[in-house]
Amino acid sequence: xxxxxxxxxxxxxxxxxxxxxxxxxxxxxxxxxxxxxxxxxxxxxxxxxxxxxxxxxxxxxxxxxxxxxxxxxxxxxxxxxxxxxxxxxxxxxxxxxxxxxxxxxxxxxxxxxxxxxxxxxxxxxxxxxxxxx
Amino acid sequence: xxxxxxxxxxxxxxxxxxxxxxxxxxxxxxxxxxxxxxxxxxxxxxxxxxxxxxxxxxxxxxxxxxxxxxxxxxxxxxxxxxxxxxxxxxxxxxxxxxxxxxxxxxxxxxxxxxxxxxxxxxxxxxxxxxxxx
Numbered sequence: 423x424x425x426x427x428x429x430x431x432x433x434x435x436x437x438x439x440x441x442x443x444x445x446x447x448x449x450x451x452x453x454x455x456x457x458x459x460x461x462x463x464x465x466x467x468x469x470x471x472x473x474x475x476x477x478x479x480x481x482x483x484x485x486x487x488x489x490x491x492x493x494x495x496x497x498x499x500x501x502x503x504x505x506x507x508x509x510x511x512x513x514x515x516x517x518x519x520x521x522x523x524x525x526x527x528x529x530x531x532x533x534x535x536x537x538x539x540x541x542x543x544x545x546x547x548x549x550x551x552x553x554x555x
Numbered sequence: 556x557x558x559x560x561x562x563x564x565x566x567x568x569x570x571x572x573x574x575x576x577x578x579x580x581x582x583x584x585x586x587x588x589x590x591x592x593x594x595x596x597x598x599x600x601x602x603x604x605x606x607x608x609x610x611x612x613x614x615x616x617x618x619x620x621x622x623x624x625x626x627x628x629x630x631x632x633x634x635x636x637x638x639x640x641x642x643x644x645x646x647x648x649x650x651x652x653x654x655x656x657x658x659x660x661x662x663x664x665x666x667x668x669x670x671x672x673x674x675x676x677x678x679x680x681x682x683x684x685x686x687x688x
Contacts, residue, residue, distance in 0.1 A: 444603045446615075447584060448600075469579070470579055477608075
């Protein structure tokens with residue numbers, strides 16, 4: 423059997439930027455994130471990739487601000503986001519209230535991604551194991 | 556000691572899209588790839604992320620074509636690329652001749668990322684363990 427038939431999809435039907443378990447980084451960027459009760463929380467700005475391991479360390483969620491001016495940036499563990507095809511965006515079980523208290527960085531590039539203590543704070547806040555484990 | 560001082564960099568000097576081990580997906584996209592003898596091989600189009608594990612499955616290298624028309628797309632294991640700050644791009648030990656024979660997909664979206672056999676072919680070709688191991 424042609425292994426491409428495994429999931430009942432013909433290869434020609436597939437978006438080059440997404441297929442089954444794989445998704446293109448450029449498709450993730452700009453995608454909306456919704457809460458469990460369908461409020462739009464924000465937008466994925468980018469994912470931060472750990473170079474040695476090739477693992478996604480964070481998805482950076484942004485909301486507020488205008489054209490990137492004055493907005494806040496929230497590094498979120500990848501595991502907290504689930505793509506939901508029916509809404510064309512990510513679903514998260516985080517509430518807006520939880521995000522209000524969440525670790526963030528501003529527009530002035532003052533976030534040190536190498537600060538392991540700070541990174542651990544983020545993972546502790548969200549209650550998931552850190553990307554380097 | 557302020558942990559941000561660990562690597563001798565002040566946090567304010569850091570690009571939000573890159574810092575130490577972490578790099579933003581939007582910084583990877585569009586970045587040039589050079590061979591060991593400094594020939595520009597192509598450009599990173601995107602990275603493909605494995606959704607369940609949050610691991611980069613491939614970097615998609617493109618070369619040839621014009622404005623995306625008629626160009627070829629080469630899924631490359633992340634481990635084959637090393638960022639070299641001095642050239643502002645990725646370095647790979649792949650030769651152009653090796654890439655000529657490498658697995659690729661065309662512009663017509665006819666690449667099935669879910670085809671495990673095909674995926675294994677790619678990793679076998681490059682001689683590195685696949686992302687799902």
